[in-house]
Amino acid sequence: MSPRAAWRLESLGFGEVYEYGGGKLDWMAAGLPTEGTNAKRPRAGDLAHTDVPTCRLDERLEDVRDRTKEQGWDAAVVINSERVVFGLLRAKELDLEADQQVSQAMQPGPSTFRPYVLADEMATYIRDHELENVVITTSDGRLVGLLRKGDVSR
Amino acid sequence: MPGKVDRDKLRRMVEAGAQLVEVLPEEEYVEDHLPGAISIPLRHLGDEASTRLDRNRPVIVYCWDTA
Numbered sequence: 001m002s003p004r005a006a007w008r009l010e011s012l013g014f015g016e017v018y019e020y021g022g023g024k025l026d027w028m029a030a031g032l033p034t035e036g037t038n039a040k041r042p043r044a045g046d047l048a049h050t051d052v053p054t055c056r057l058d059e060r061l062e063d064v065r066d067r068t069k070e071q072g073w074d075a076a077v078v079i080n081s082e083r084v085v086f087g088l089l090r091a092k093e094l095d096l097e098a099d100q101q102v103s104q105a106m107q108p109g110p111s112t113f114r115p116y117v118l119a120d121e122m123a124t125y126i127r128d129h130e131l132e133n134v135v136i137t138t139s140d141g142r143l144v145g146l147l148r149k150g151d152v153s154r
Numbered sequence: 155m156p157g158k159v160d161r162d163k164l165r166r167m168v169e170a171g172a173q174l175v176e177v178l179p180e181e182e183y184v185e186d187h188l189p190g191a192i193s194i195p196l197r198h199l200g201d202e203a204s205t206r207l208d209r210n211r212p213v214i215v216y217c218w219d220t221a
Contacts, residue, residue, distance in 0.1 A: 001196055001217040005177040006156035008199050014209055018157040020164050020216035024176070027188055027216075030161060036186040116186075 028116035029139035044122050045115020047152060048136040048145030054079050057086060061105045062098035064089065075133050075146060078106050083142045085112060085135055112137040115144050123152040164214055172212040188216070 006019040020026075028034060031045050053076040055064040068076045074094065078087035087106030096105045112135045113122065126134060126149050136144040159167065168174055174191040176183045183193035194202050196217075207213055 001177055002215050003156070005175070005196050005199060005215040005217070008196070009203055009207075009213055009215065010156060012200065012203050014203070014207065014213055016157075016212040018159045018164075018167070018172075018212060018214045020159050020161075020214055021219065022161060023216045023219040024178075024186065024188065025219045026161060028186070032161075033189060034186040035189050035191075036184055038185045 025114075026139065029114045031115045031138070031144070034116075038118065042119040043115060044113055044117045044119060044134075044136050044147055045144055047119055048115070048147045049151075050145040052077055052143075052146035054083075054143065055089070055102055056080070057101065057103040057106075059102045060098070061089075061094070061096060061100050061102055064102055065094045065098065068094060077135060077143055077146060078102055079143050085110070085137055085141055085143050088133070088135060090132065110135050112141070113147075114139060119152045122147060126152060159214055167212060167214060172214050173207055175207070175213060175215045176217070177215050178217050191216075 002019045002023060006017045009017045053068045053071050053073050055076050055078055057078060064076055074091040076089045077085060078089065079085055087108045088110040089106050093105045093107060115136055132149050134147045136147055138144060168190060174188060175194050176187050176191045177194060177196040179195050180193050194206060
């Protein structure tokens, strides 16, 4: 729609016209503020825990489990040096055989959601899919935080 | 030919006085829009652009994405 709008403005005689192709999705996925009736409603990015434990693919599961529990968590997100999400270690994966690499134990490619999704919509999704945690990322897959069921349940 | 901007360039241009226009239907603008944007839905551009936009300043248009 925006390419057509940009060309239409040119046809109307506007000399300096630009198109923001990323659009509202790109803006909101970056966690940037918006204006409007939804602006004050809580979103996934507002409620996600940015302090969720993280680990790398090649770490020993036992080391990650110990570290995660010391921090009071029962989940950890598997990321690379760019904070791109590769997997999730939930309680059941953390309790697997200790002497293996994270890459073998993790839930690979977990579903992720963008920070702009309204908390009400996340609550419905988490309830309908019987999830405990949902990973929140930017549109290019970088970790924002972990949203827990209790954060959005009413 | 219209130019293209990314998020960073958009912010710089708006700070420098560019006009920002959401071309989605009005109800979508009401729910969420970029700070400082005005609403001129695509189908109304022909009627409203000339009266609501300044021809002497850059104009940036956006919708949800490129579709």
